[in-house]
Amino acid sequence: MSTTQDHPAHRGQRYNRIIMAVFAVGIVSFFAGMLLDQTFVGLVVYAVTCLGGIATLLYLQFASSVQLSDEREQQLHERASGTAIMIATYVGLPVVIGFYLLDTLGYYAIPPVVWGGIYAYSALFLLWGVVYTVVRYNA
Amino acid sequence: MKNDLRDRRQRHDLSQADLAAAVDVTRQTINSIERGRYDPSLELAFDLADHFDCRIGDIFDPNSPPADATG
Structure with missing residues (x-):
């Protein structure tokens, strides 16, 4: 029986979930920064996570063999x-x-x-x- | 679209994840097909038929309504 954990669709789904979690962290940090009067820190975390997420998505979609979604x-x-x-x-x-x-x-x-x-x-x-x-x- | 994918898979002693890995889709896609909530592309239908060494028409009932119509 073949392993079910490493095939491309499963791997892509895992990467997708990780990237969405990174986006969520960025968005939550942005609002938390505003609530805690740390707007700049929140904005930095938001920018780093979201820009990093976008760059990773672009790389995976156009420059790798990973299939992000079936x-x-x-x-x-x-x-x-x-x-x-x-x-x-x-x-x-x-x-x-x-x-x-x-x-x-x-x-x-x-x-x-x-x-x-x-x-x-x-x-x-x-x-x-x-x-x-x-x-x-x-x- | 109605199909007998679940029966075939179980007869071959495969889990949804095993079948998903074999035809390179996610387990959720196999689950949706089995429940009649998603109609696969022609390419995936051919892959499934190849995997079970049968024809597409043996798995899928062409006279049943499409997944979107059944909700």
Whole structure:
């Protein structure tokens, strides 16, 4: 019987969990730093863990033979991404249109922070459109 | 999609982890297939059929609804 602990899918799953744990440590440290009045320390831990995690993910994904996720996991990611974009569309678009209407009609002046959110929201869809076009072109 | 993967695996005295290692997926994927909650890709279906030395149609029932439809 073959060993079940060292095959590529299992190894990739283990690496994935470790990296997600590292991200979690960074995020928790960031908020803990703010709560404990150690914002800079929290920010440093957050930056080191998250940037390290991203670098490790990029290396494993593009420069190693490790398979970070199997086909079911990839399908779950695709479904989650599609659902997130769908929610952003059906919930976000009416909200943005509502802000525009209220601003145009003079009932509400959109503050800079909300404009920032609207630009970020628009950039998300622009990014999605570019990625979709590239993926479709290469399919 | 309905399948008899669990029966075949047990007849061959394999654990889910053993079968997962043999076809290079995670144990959770084998578990999801056995429960009819995930339909494998054609490539994985061929790997499973190769492993049990049978045809894809012997493992999977093509007349059953797909996993997404059954929830």
